[in-house]
Amino acid sequence: MAHLLGAENVSMSFGTRTVLDSLSLGLEDGDRIGMVGRNGDGKSTLMRLLAGRMGPDEGRVTKRGDVRVAYLDQTDVLDGALSVGEAIVGEAADHEWASNPLVREVMGGLVGEVDWHAEVNSLSGGQKRRVALAKLLIGDHEVIMLDEPTNHLDVEGVAWLAKHLKNRWRANSNGLLVVTHDRWFLDEICTRTWEVHDGTVDPFDGGYAAYVLARAERDKTAAVVENKRQQLVKKELAWLRRGAPARTAKPKFRIEAANTLIADVPAARDTVELNKMATARLGKDVLDLENVSLDFGTGKPLFNNITLRLAPGERLGIVGVNGAGKSTLLQLLNGQIEPTSGVIKRGKTVKTAILTQEVKELDEIKDMRLIEVIKAERMSFEVGGKEVSAGQLAEQLGFGTDKQWTTVKELSGGERRRLQLLRLLIGEPNVLMLDEPTNDLDTDTLAAIEDMLDGWPGTLVVVSHDRYLLERVTDHQLALLGDGKLRGLPGGVDQYLELRAGVHGTGNTGAPTDKTGPAATPEAAGPTEAEKREARKELNRVERQMGKLETLIKKLHTEMAVASEAMKFDQVATLNATLQGAQSEKDELEMAWLEAAETLGE
Structure with missing residues (x-):
């Protein structure tokens, strides 16, 4: 592979803090690299150095002479006085850019619903991000660098961008470098991962899932990370292994190694026990919206x-x-808005809390130190059946002893969101609502928050464009499609994307009818009784086959473990091939089950 660009013995410091220390690395033809690490550890600094936007204190950045680099900053650099069209294509006439298939694809995928003649200053944050991305992607570059490209993008926009970047170049040509907290996005497009920490970079093969596995193996072998971090990484890995089938079907994700690591790891959440605790705290009635309409005139x-x-x-x-x-x-x-019509019923013991996108609630305490804010709220907190101090909870969310003496106004955007979430949890609500909670948070912090929410016994409602988070911490999803209705999504985020793409259309909307969770019932003509009978038969058939496959899969796991311990690697490979086939068959049955269940409205 040909060298595109790189760094040789690069060092970079800000004040007394060294961010990069004698670092050497390179980007080669065919590389699709995702950078992860804690906020402030130098990911954006390294990207700016490689893009030529700043120079190092020591060392040098190298670049092949003919390489053209496109770089998207976290802040969109657009002339607000220009129209959308001028900001993207400049003075080019319509026939000039419309004849280019790449430009047409980018326009359709990112700005098809944005007013071409609108002034950039009049756009929302998400629309500006789409315009900035479109301007970058219509160019012809050998290297594309994107710093938090999914910020302000909805689920649909993130999915489009991932598909475009996967198909933009041949597999062994050009290079991509991306910094993002969106772990689904990392797993979807990246073939390598750089972990930036302590002034250096550790490279890993594969996307986020493979990185989590490799990091767990590294930590286990070296025994250099404290037990709490070990357990957190293993728990995250266990969820990855047991989660969406497509994530673990990738060849780069070594199933036999994952099985060994997570053999003693419990499920991410004990759903039955948490539901018992939640019922004890909430009673049977929580929050009901009944025939609610809302009109702002x-x-x-x-x-x-x-x-x-x-x-x-x-x-x-x-x-x-x-x-x-x-x-x-x-x-x-949350009771902040009253409906135009309909009824909102709240249980007698319901105590709600909401994490907003702006976190303006911290403005009134901006001059207080973080530890003072925590002590003013509460000194202890119960999570997962264990009592921890507020300080311990703060450390779990990444606030070390030194950081706890920082004033609120000095905190970064991500730190402010963590602090406000901590305040909400210390208040012990039994209904917690999170509005885009992943904004400005790094992957390690997100994993820590998810781990905390696993043991939180209450009702949780999450609004997010981060499909990894939704799959990780919620059990089912609802869609708002812009037609004033709610739509149940038994097929999850993938079903939502299909609906938006028009695979099933967007006319089938409805509302849940019982207290076991959201399930949509169509307002339009539903399936006939004959279709329901066939669906019921299909459901029973599929469940019987899935039961047999589950038994087979458990048996194969046991046999692989025995063969692995006996170092019979040929036998392990044969068993693994059988396992892959069984898993693929199970994936197909799961899709058939979802289709039959949707027909029955279950």
């Missing part, structure tokens, strides 16, 4: 006769198009 209701019933311990994820009312729905549940 625009002539088009934001919500039109929706019904939503939240059960004790329910974990609900909400996705939807921009402007469909996701944040407003949380405000309705």
Whole structure:
């Protein structure tokens, strides 16, 4: 592979803090690299150095002479006085750019719904991000560097960008370097991972899932990381292994190694036990929206006769198009907004808390030190059946002893969100609502928050464009498609993307009817009785086959473990091939089950 660019013995310091220390690395043809690490450890600094936007204190950055580099900063650098069209294509006439298939693809994928003649200053944050991405992606570059490209993008936009970057170049040509906290995005497009920490970079093969496995193996072998971090990484790995089948079907994710590492790791959440605890705290009634409509006087209701019933311990994820009312729905549940019509019922013991996107709640305490804020709220907190001090909880969210003496106004955006979440949890709500909680947070912090939420016994509602987070901490999802209705998503985020792409259309909307969680019922003509009978038969057939496959898969895991201990690697390879086939068959059965269940409205 040909060298594109790199760094030789590069060092970079800010004040007395060394961010990069004698670092040497390179980007080669065909590299698709994701950078991870804690906020402030130098990811963006390294990217700016490699992009030529700043110079190192020591060492040098090298670049092949003909390499053209495109770089997207975290802040969109656009002339606000220009129209959208001028900002993207400049003075080019329509026939000039429209004849280029790459430009047409980018325009359709990113700015198809944005007013071409609108002034950039009039756009929302998400629209500006799409315009900045479109301007970059229509160019012809050998290297593309993206710093948090998914910020302000919805689920649909993130999925489009991942598909475009995967298909943009031949597999062995050009290079991509991306910094993002979106772990699904990292896993989808990256073939290598750079972990930036303590002034250096550790390289790993594969995307985020493979990186988590490799890091767990490294930590286990070297025994250099404290037990708490070990358990957190293993628990995250256990979820990755047991989660979405597509993630673990990739060849780069070595299943036999994962099985050994997670053999003694329990499920991420004890759902039954948490539901019992939630019911004890909440009773049977939590929050019900019954035939609720909301109209802000625009002539088009934001919500039109929706019904939503939240059960004790329910974990609900909400996705939807921009402007469909996701944040407003949380405000309705939180009692901040009253509906135009319909009824909102709240259980007698319900105590809600909401983490907003702006975190303006911290402005009034901006001059207090972090530890003073924590002590003013509460000194201890119960999580996962164990009592921990507020200081211990703060450390779990990444606030070390030194950081606890920092004033609130000196905290970064991600640190402010962590502090506000900590304040909310210390207040012991039993219904917690999170509005885009992943903004400004690094992957390690997200894993720590998810681990904490695993043991939190209450009802959880999460609005997010981060599909990894939704799959990780919620048990089912609802969609807001912009038509005033709620739509159940038994197929998860993938089903939402299919609906938006028009695979199933967007006309089948409805509302849940019981207290076991969201499940949509179509307003349009539903399936016939004959179709329901066939679906019921299919459901029974599939469940019988899945039961047999589960037994087979458990047996194969046991046999692989025995063969591995006996160092019979040929036998391990044969068993693994059989396991892969069984897993693929199980994946197909799961899709068939979802289709039959949707027909029955289950």
